[in-house]
Amino acid sequence: MLAEIEISPWHWVGFISVILIFLALDLGVFHRQAHVIKFQEALAWTVVWFAVAMAFALFLAPMIVETWGREETIEFITGYIIELSLSMDNVFVIALIFAYFCVPLQFQHRVLFWGILGALLMRGLMIWLGTELIRQFAWMLYVLGAFLVFTGIKMIFAPEEEVYPEKNPLIRLARKLFPVSTQFDGQKFVTEWKGRRALTPLALVLVMVETTDLIFAVDSIPAIFAVTQKPFIVFTSNVFAILGLRSLYFVLAGAIGYFRFLKLGLSVVLSFIGLKMLIAKWYHISTSLSLVVVAGIILVSVVASIVAARRGRA
Numbered sequence: 515m516l517a518e519i520e521i522s523p524w525h526w527v528g529f530i531s532v533i534l535i536f537l538a539l540d541l542g543v544f545h546r547q548a549h550v551i552k553f554q555e556a557l558a559w560t561v562v563w564f565a566v567a568m569a570f571a572l573f574l575a576p577m578i579v580e581t582w583g584r585e586e587t588i589e590f591i592t593g594y595i596i597e598l599s600l601s602m603d604n605v606f607v608i609a610l611i612f613a614y615f616c617v618p619l620q621f622q623h624r625v626l627f628w629g630i631l632g633a634l635l636m637r638g639l640m641i642w643l644g645t646e647l648i649r650q651f652a653w654m655l656y657v658l659g660a661f662l663v664f665t666g667i668k669m670i671f672a673p674e675e676e677v678y679p680e681k682n683p684l685i686r687l688a689r690k691l692f693p694v695s696t697q698f699d700g701q702k703f704v705t706e707w708k709g710r711r712a713l714t715p716l717a718l719v720l721v722m723v724e725t726t727d728l729i730f731a732v733d734s735i736p737a738i739f740a741v742t743q744k745p746f747i748v749f750t751s752n753v754f755a756i757l758g759l760r761s762l763y764f765v766l767a768g769a770i771g772y773f774r775f776l777k778l779g780l781s782v783v784l785s786f787i788g789l790k791m792l793i794a795k796w797y798h799i800s801t802s803l804s805l806v807v808v809a810g811i812i813l814v815s816v817v818a819s820i821v822a823a824r825r826g827r828a
Contacts, residue, residue, distance in 0.1 A: 519581045521746045528578070533634075533753060540627065550619040556764030563761060567594055567754035575750075585801070589742040590751050592805040596741065596783070597755035598762070599812045600734040602773070603780055604726060605763045611722045614679065615715055617698075624701045625716060626760040629723040636728055637752050640735050645745045658736040659791025665733055666785030669777060684721050688713060733784060740787045740794075741801055774822060779815025783808055 571590040576582045612622055647654045679685045688694070693712040699705035703717040738748050766773070786807060790799045 519579060519586060519744055519746065521579065525579060525746065529750060529753075533757070536757070537627070537630070551623055551761075551764040553765065556761045559761035560758060560765055563754065563758035567751075567758070570750070570754065579746075586742075586744070586747060588801045588805060589744070590747050592741045592801050592808065593738040593747060593751035594755055595805065595812075596737050596787070596808055597734050597752055598758060599783060599808065600730065600737065600780060601755055601759045601762065602766065602776055604730045605759070605766050606773075607726050607730075608723055608763055611719060611726065615719045615722075617716065617719055621698065621701045621716060623760065623764075625720050625723060626763060628703075628720055629727065630756055630760065632720075632724045633727045633731070633756050634753060636724075637731050637735060637756070638749060640731055641745060641748050641752065644735060644739060645743060645748070648739065648743055655739065655791050655794065658739060659788045659794075662733070662736055662740075662784045662788030662791065664788075666781040666783070666788060669781035669784065672777075679718065679722060682722060682725055684725055685718055688718060688721055694718065737784060737787045740791045741804060773816065773819045775815045775819040776812075779811050782811050782815075786811070 568591070571587050571594070575586070575590070579586075608626070611617075612625075617625065644654075644658075693707060693710060694717075695705055695707035695712045695714050697714075698716055699714050701716065702714055703720065704711055705714050706712070735748075735752070738751065742748060787804075790804060793799075
């Protein structure tokens, strides 16, 4: 039986409405004109989104949800850290996609913005489906746990990430159904080309980014079910992690070489979470301890990566 907090439809409507307002302000006010996102601006937005997520967990949620207590706050923060950490690997793949298609820097934010809307819809559907499966079949937690352990071990031995758009079935379908222009037309996804409407290369980039997020969501969403099965916490922590992904991309994309051990750290995180799910019937690992372990693994992998990169340069 899933643990529940008293969440009404108005809580869902209110949260989603506020997020849509934030996104509208982002696109229509702060990033109305296409421009290159510099490191300082990206870092500032990363801090802002992190502060908003923490404010939601520590202050706003306890005020609007009567049954939201310390346990829910820790579950949210743990889930948020897990989702944000796993998103880092997604960041590097997105960087490869942008490099492959030679996307100008000033257009990259627009792709990530619309990619977020698609990610919210896909993850919302996956969270609902996962919640219902666990509600109906408790043994699904063990299946997800085994899947995460397998994925974590597989990630250790996986080769370096590569981008192959020609192997993406959605890219092939888009090219089959619609003409695709050979050049970018500003930040447009559709343009006039040879006298007819056609997709721009930027539209194919968006399809690739959406596909990438779907693949990573298959790992990250089962991971958060090891922390909590409360749909509202699972969804809100995912949303805040996704919202911070854009600015995080512009912070990390230029420093990919500094994170050589991050994939190893993420594989350990996935294996730990999967093991937590598998042994839950016999030994309970508290959410607080899970938060410390996950944050510690990520911190160690990042610090080790930076030290190794500096020694390599020396």
